[in-house]
Amino acid sequence: MTRFLQTDRSWILLLQRIALGGVVLPHGLQKAFGWFGGGGIDGTLAFFDTLGVPGPLGALVILAESAGALALIAGLFTRLAAAGVLATMLGAILLVHLPHGFFMNWFGAKAGEGYELHLLAIALAIPLVLRGGGLGSADGWLARTIHRIP
Secondary structure (H helix, E strand, O other): OHHHHOOOOOHHHHHHHHHHHHHHHHHHHHHHHOHHHOOHHHHHHHHHHHOOOOHHHHHHHHHHHOHHHHHHHHOOOHHHHHHHHHHHHHHHHHHHHHHHOOOOOOOOOOOOOOOHHHHHHHHHHHHHHHHOOOOOOHHHHHHHHHHOOO
8 A cells, every 4th residue: 555655745746647637627527527518427428338338447437537637636546546547548549539640630620539638648647657646645645644754
């Protein structure tokens, strides 16, 4: 448990987890609650079903992008939350975005969105999985509290 929570007091990791959580959270809110024009849980799971994604896996995606994004912002169970987002982004690339190329669909000229945003999210998630939540994270506080580290 110590290794899972342990982190240093890096302000860079703090910025990475807030940036990643802040970008992913609105997508999670779309999927979980239908906010910002999203489909909510039922609509999202129905869409995932058209992609061949099983319901339990779709539920994990919704959880990773909503509760996981909130956990990232707080720095709570950062490694798990970042791994969930990383897996979600990798799955999104492979199942949906790869055929549409690298670039996002800024002008509506393509049939779908590219995967450039997903690669950025993966790049932000990897250091969080490896090093933890950094400065101000709940993980760091828990690790110090459990082991009475100053």
